[in-house]
Amino acid sequence: MLKSSESPSAEPPSRVGRRPSTSRAELERHALRLFAERGFDEVTVEDIAAAAGIGRRTFFRYYKSKNDAVWGDFAGELRRMREVLDGCPPGMPMMDALREAVVDFNRLDAAQIPWHRLRMRLILEVPALQAHSTLMYAEWRAVVAEFAARRLGEPADALLPQVIAYACLGAAVAAYEQWLRQDGSDLAGFLDEALRALASGFGEPPRRD
Amino acid sequence: MLKSSESPSAEPPSRVGRRPSTSRAELERHALRLFAERGFDEVTVEDIAAAAGIGRRTFFRYYKSKNDAVWGDFAGELRRMREVLDGCPPGMPMMDALREAVVDFNRLDAAQIPWHRLRMRLILEVPALQAHSTLMYAEWRAVVAEFAARRLGEPADALLPQVIAYACLGAAVAAYEQWLRQDGSDLAGFLDEALRALASGFGEPPRRD
């Protein structure tokens, strides 16, 4: 089952039991490819498992659900964003810090852009994934809310930190939607613009600096 | 199957074929009651159908999914909100109009409060419903985005109207979460506060008036 030509990620230390047949990343590649070819709803978990040469049951040991197979290492990315926020100078205005963290969180090297576009197109356009995203974003919001709460001296579950977290998420999603509408457009620019709008508020007058 | 003692809603004109065995409202009451008693995930569609005295298959003629059974006449409420926004004076500042519309949209008479609390507790706390809500809220956002776009003279799918729509939704949801945390608290007050925060922006200085 494990083709010798594709050791999942070079086994460094000695291990104890049977080695995994594949890896999350490998599985995700197969999944994304199939979704791109046929559409999310037209691909079954069995299809993905077969493409990866594993059993259907085993797929669910790598990903809790079909939906999850699209999200890559979101938990890891999230950890990075938390660290960026933790390590930002205490003097920096809250919204500047959040804006920079979000822009940084979504920085990609050119090679990954096509994959990331595909991933995000699925998440934002396929209803099942759109719905599921809410559950994924919950942790993202928690990170933002905790940061905002610290800055405001309020508990993280108070109204204002929660509003800020929801609003930042919304701004980021809206920016992503713009980015998807035109190939080669500037994601960081949209994110920056959306979050600046949040910082200055939607009330009149719009304060032209 | 149709108990004579519960005519679904008084058949006014003459109809042609067989009359419905029940109504969406009736079905929703059964569903909410069961969800409250046993929890959303522990109630099957078959349970709800049985409680209402209809077949499982028939349930899906009244509601497209188990999730939908919780949302009452959301489409109708949405229509009302659109009308409120359409009929608001053109001179009123955009965020004032949105704030009043949202507060009005969520006004309840005392009798419905317990049901609405239950409904919203389910929507905001049960993962399956939390995820599904995103799809429901999409139309709500569209209403807000169209209004904002009209006021800003931009297309509804431009960045700023979309950010405003996402942010308003987030503010409303955050307000609801606060409301659920304490029995008898003031929903309208939370909504008002959250949307005012959006209007004035999160940037420093927070402008104390």
Next chain:
DNA sequence: ACCATAATGGCACCCGGTGCCGAAAGGAAG
């Protein structure tokens, strides 16, 4: 060779959701 450990994957099962189709219930016309 033997054992502990960890991954695999088949199997049976649950549940939400759908297509199909005949049956039931009602009104209108003869």
Next chain:
DNA sequence: CTTCCTTTCGGCACCGGGTGCCATTATGGT
């Protein structure tokens, strides 16, 4: 009352995501 038309009902078979169970397989350590 019988016939026809219309609409709802609901059983049945099926699909696909997801889970619990458990024997099997691969691997390192003794």
